[in-house]
Amino acid sequence: MRLYDYVLSPSCYKVRLMAALSGVKLEIRPVDFHPGAEHRGPELMALNPGGSIPILEDGDLILTESSAMLGYLAAKAAPAWLGSGAPEETARIQQWLSFSHRLTASLGGARLHEMLLRPGDIGALQANGIAALRELEAGLFEQKMRGNRFLACDRPTIADIACFPYVALAPDGGVSLDPYPTIRLWSRALRSLDNFIEMPGIHRLHELKPEPRPCPDEA
Amino acid sequence: MNDDAMRDEWYPVGLFSQLDRGGRETTLMGAPIKVALDANGAAKVTGEDGRVLPVSVRYGHIWSSLGEPRKPVFPIPEADQPGRRFVDVGVVRVRCSPLRAVENFLDIAHFPFVHTDILGSEPHTEVEDYKVEIREEEDEVWATQVKFYQPQAAKSASGGITTEYMYRVPAPTCSVLYKTCPPRPGEWDVIALFVQPLAEDLCDVWPWMALFDDETPLTDLIHFQQTIFLQDRSILENQIPRLLPLDPGMEIPTRADLTSVAYRRWLKRHNYTYGAQLVAQ
Numbered sequence: 161m162r163l164y165d166y167v168l169s170p171s172c173y174k175v176r177l178m179a180a181l182s183g184v185k186l187e188i189r190p191v192d193f194h195p196g197a198e199h200r201g202p203e204l205m206a207l208n209p210g211g212s213i214p215i216l217e218d219g220d221l222i223l224t225e226s227s228a229m230l231g232y233l234a235a236k237a238a239p240a241w242l243g244s245g246a247p248e249e250t251a252r253i254q255q256w257l258s259f260s261h262r263l264t265a266s267l268g269g270a271r272l273h274e275m276l277l278r279p280g281d282i283g284a285l286q287a288n289g290i291a292a293l294r295e296l297e298a299g300l301f302e303q304k305m306r307g308n309r310f311l312a313c314d315r316p317t318i319a320d321i322a323c324f325p326y327v328a329l330a331p332d333g334g335v336s337l338d339p340y341p342t343i344r345l346w347s348r349a350l351r352s353l354d355n356f357i358e359m360p361g362i363h364r365l366h367e368l369k370p371e372p373r374p375c376p377d378e379a
Numbered sequence: 380m381n382d383d384a385m386r387d388e389w390y391p392v393g394l395f396s397q398l399d400r401g402g403r404e405t406t407l408m409g410a411p412i413k414v415a416l417d418a419n420g421a422a423k424v425t426g427e428d429g430r431v432l433p434v435s436v437r438y439g440h441i442w443s444s445l446g447e448p449r450k451p452v453f454p455i456p457e458a459d460q461p462g463r464r465f466v467d468v469g470v471v472r473v474r475c476s477p478l479r480a481v482e483n484f485l486d487i488a489h490f491p492f493v494h495t496d497i498l499g500s501e502p503h504t505e506v507e508d509y510k511v512e513i514r515e516e517e518d519e520v521w522a523t524q525v526k527f528y529q530p531q532a533a534k535s536a537s538g539g540i541t542t543e544y545m546y547r548v549p550a551p552t553c554s555v556l557y558k559t560c561p562p563r564p565g566e567w568d569v570i571a572l573f574v575q576p577l578a579e580d581l582c583d584v585w586p587w588m589a590l591f592d593d594e595t596p597l598t599d600l601i602h603f604q605q606t607i608f609l610q611d612r613s614i615l616e617n618q619i620p621r622l623l624p625l626d627p628g629m630e631i632p633t634r635a636d637l638t639s640v641a642y643r644r645w646l647k648r649h650n651y652t653y654g655a656q657l658v659a660q
């Protein structure tokens with residue numbers, strides 16, 4: 161399975177993260193997204209006329225939407241990440257998978273603008289990002305009231321992986337996460353999963369290391 | 380006193396390989412400028428009022444200045460050495476003082492905490508003694524004999540090694556580091572950080588490399604360096620205060636940030652204060 165990948169792309173990271181969590185080995189094909197704009201070059205445009213990455217290739221299956229890639233990886237190697245199949249849970253998963261595109265457009269757009277000088281209306285991108293974060297905070301809070309720590313149920317699903325990266329990287333685009341306590345708890349829960357992997361700007365949980373002991377001569 | 384000492388210095392304002400006739404609009408120290416190719420294919424930089432600004436093309440980048448540089452862009456002799464690969468890493472904008480971006484680049488003590496498992500790892504957090512000086516003839520800050528244990532020193536490194544570094548500050552917003560080159564003992568890999576000051580608290584950073592590495596694909600080299608720099612970016616954007624504090628009096632140096640102390644002293648000596656905040660502590 162080959163992933164056309166850019167290290168700084170949150171959408172590509174979704175796929176790398178899902179693969180790591182489900183124990184799938186990916187063949188990484190690095191794409192010079194910045195500064196080379198290789199994703200707009202003839203080779204990649206032939207694979208994905210949409211001109212975006214990630215692209216996942218497995219035999220003659222070519223996927224250009226990260227949500228589909230998450231579904232594929234889970235179905236192949238870790239079906240529990242697709243939820244129980246209960247109607248409401250299935251609906252919530254689909255709801256948040258679709259919602260994740262709003263995060264890409266808003267918070268992702270703000271990040272490209274602020275970090276890689278991509279033209280755009282930064283005020284509108286940030287305002288849309290904040291509106292999406294408020295909706296996510298409310299959704300996660302309601303889930304908590306139902307006794308669920310994650311977006312669709314009490315265990316993580318592909319919906320959480322689809323939403324997590326752009327949210328965690330919101331500060332890169334000048335959008336603070338300080339106002340969203342439930343999002344921060346959810347982010348911690350995801351970052352503490354076994355086999356979690358990092359990307360630049362998304363750190364492992366240093367807080368989960370053993371507590372430092374007092375120095376013997378201070379005690 | 381010369382408040383404008385930094386105006387007469389050279390700054391990177393774009394990648395030469397990406398320049399076209401249409402050009403790019405950008406900012407230098409608060410002033411809007413335009414960088415473009417002229418009819419003869421030469422780089423041209425103009426100020427807001429149409430004033431033609433000094434221009435130089437070096438190390439893959441276009442350099443310009445709002446003032447009158449007294450010297451050419453500082454030398455990097457390795458840029459003329461055969462066998463090296465030159466890597467334009469591409470611009471990254473950072474909401475911090477241009478001087479802070481350079482200072483962070485000079486500080487090796489952050490490696491295990493910020494570049495965990497790449498440029499450093501716990502418990503190998505000790506920075507051994509090294510030498511720092513201001514070289515009067517070149518008028519540059521130099522740190523030499525900096526040794527550090529690194530899990531993955533370069534894309535071409537396979538496994539942990541003790542790397543030796545040298546750091547240079549040849550211009551107020553530029554730094555060049557030399558580090559042990561895994562495939563070619565005896566030579567140094569060159570990694571530079573060229574910083575374009577947009578405002579006192581905002582900069583565009585243009586990393587550039589001159590490496591001995593014939594094997595790693597170019598895109599992997601770019602991704603490796605962008606990964607490192609993006610880890611720094613999230614730290615840099617959270618530093619308080621945004622400007623680099625310059626104490627007009629004395630500092631008490633600690634061993635790990637000797638280079639930073641020398642850098643600050645050198646900035647003060649030249650009145651390079653764009654992006655600095657003068658505070659008595």
Ligand SMILES: N[C@H](CCC(=O)N[C@@H](CS)C(=O)NCC(=O)O)C(=O)O
Pocket residue numbers: 169170171172199211212213214224225226227264268
């Ligand atoms: N098809 C969407 C696209 C994701 C996306 O927006 N990817 C960015 C990189 S993070 C991209 O390729 N953008 C194209 C561009 O900005 O030129 C997905 O897979 O979720």
Ligand SMILES: [Fe+2]
Pocket residue numbers: 483484489493494607610611
């Ligand atoms: Fe760093």
